[in-house]
Amino acid sequence: MDKKSKSLSKNQKIVLDFIQKNKKPVKAYSILSNVQKKGINAPPQVYRALDKLIEIGKIHRVESQNSFVACxxxxxxxxxxxxxxxxxxxxxVSEINDPKLFKNLKDFRDKDGTVFDGYNLEFFGTCKSCKNKQIENTKH
Amino acid sequence: MDKKSKSLSKNQKIVLDFIQKNKKPVKAYSILSNVQKKGINAPPQVYRALDKLIEIGKIHRVESQNSFVACxxxxxxxxxxxxxxxxxxxxxVSEINDPKLFKNLKDFRDKDGTVFDGYNLEFFGTCKSCKNKQIENTKH
DNA sequence: AAATTTTTGTTATATTATAACACTATACTC
DNA sequence: GAGTATAGTGTTATAATATAACAAAAATTT
Incomplete structure (x- = not known):
């Protein structure tokens, strides 16, 4: 059994469960207030679970939003x-699964030839649904 | 004269000047404590200058560090x-200026064909100098 | 020179995240 | 299975990052 298939602890399960239920990324203190009935009382309990879940790849941090989303x-x-x-x-936020882009990023080396362990790429724009709403509004 | 060549305000100059003096990205409160002698007293004054400088492209925010670096x-x-x-x-932190990568990102469309206004990409690794230090340490 | 926009200065407060410490549960190893 | 290492828990306090709201001054536009 490898490291990643180890079962999660109680708090880790509670936090992951809440994040997975949400379509949008959630904030740490929103997680906290939503899981207090389950016995998680204080920020460190949430942040520790978040750290672990990120480490094992179950969730990601959306840097520009200070929020967390299920992988x-x-x-x-x-x-x-x-x-x-x-x-x-x-x-x-949508996670992009684009093989060509993955390859571009995986193969990227800087001028010194440094190989990177990781990367985080965030694209910003207006989603289809919001764009449609904007068009609707200009009609009136 | 276009918008971007408008001259900067007093606080904007002070903040930009401090950021440009630093090789590494700097934090907002570090900026604050370093420019207090110049008459900037409170966080909003710093954050407002930062917002403007980001808007006109003079500095960038390093999302994963909550820090700011000159372009x-x-x-x-x-x-x-x-x-x-x-x-x-x-x-x-080094800013990467790689035409091929720029093109890849510029041309990227998601499944819906959304055109993005912007992106932020952060690569993580170990720089040459830190790698050398690590090798040094294993020798002893 | 009046109107508009931008910038400033200020106080207070919101939001995000971690330090530190005592304790418990789980897994590892001999 | 006893001992020990490792990971997780619960708690209090506090650090670090960022914004709201308001009044006033300066710069820019018309």
Whole structure:
């Protein structure tokens, strides 16, 4: 049994469960207030679970939002290699699974030839649904 | 005269000047404590200057560090299109200027064909100098 | 010179994250 | 299976990062 298939602890399960229930990324203190009935009382309990879940790749941190989202890529074993698209309007986040882009990033070397352990890429734009709403509004 | 060549305000100059003096990215409260002698007294004054400087592309925010760094790409007119390499060990940040990678990112469309206004890409690894130090240490 | 926009200065407070310490549960190893 | 190492828990306090809200001054536009 490898490290990643070890079962999660109680708090880790509670936090992961809550994050997975949400379509949008969630904030640490929102997690906290939503899991207090389950016996998690204080920020460190949430942040510790978050750290572990990130480490094992079950969730990712959306850096530009200070928020956390479940990994949508099955059997993710690549924490710290993430690509997101983020809507500037509704702040919805989708994880991008694009083999060509993965390859571009994986193969990238800087001028010194440094090999990187990880990367985080966030694209910003307006999602289809928000764009449609904007068009609707200009009609009136 | 276009918008970007408008001269900076007093606080904006002070903040930009401090950021440009530093090789490494600097934190907002570090900026504050270093420019208090110049008459900037409170966080909002710093954050407002930072917002403006980011907007006009003079500096960038390093999302994973909550820090700010001067743009090294001359005549940068592309705020929100940034690529950094970050050393996990010394936390030094370099802005990457790689035409091929720029093109890859510029041309990227998601499944819905969304065109993005911007992106932020952060690569994580160990810089040459830190790698050498690690090798030194294993020798003893 | 009036109106608009941008910037400033200020106080207070919101939000995000970690330090430190005592304790418990689980896994490892001999 | 006893001992020991490792990971997780619960708690209090506090550090670090960022913004709201308001009044006033300066710069820019018309």
């Amino acid at each position: 949508k890529i099955s059997n993710c074993d690549t924490p710290h290699k993430t690509i997101f698209s983020i809507c500037n309007s509704c702040e919805i | 090294k790409i001359s005549n940068c007119d592309t705020p929100h299109k940034t690529i950094f390499s970050i050393c996990n060990s010394c936390e030094i």
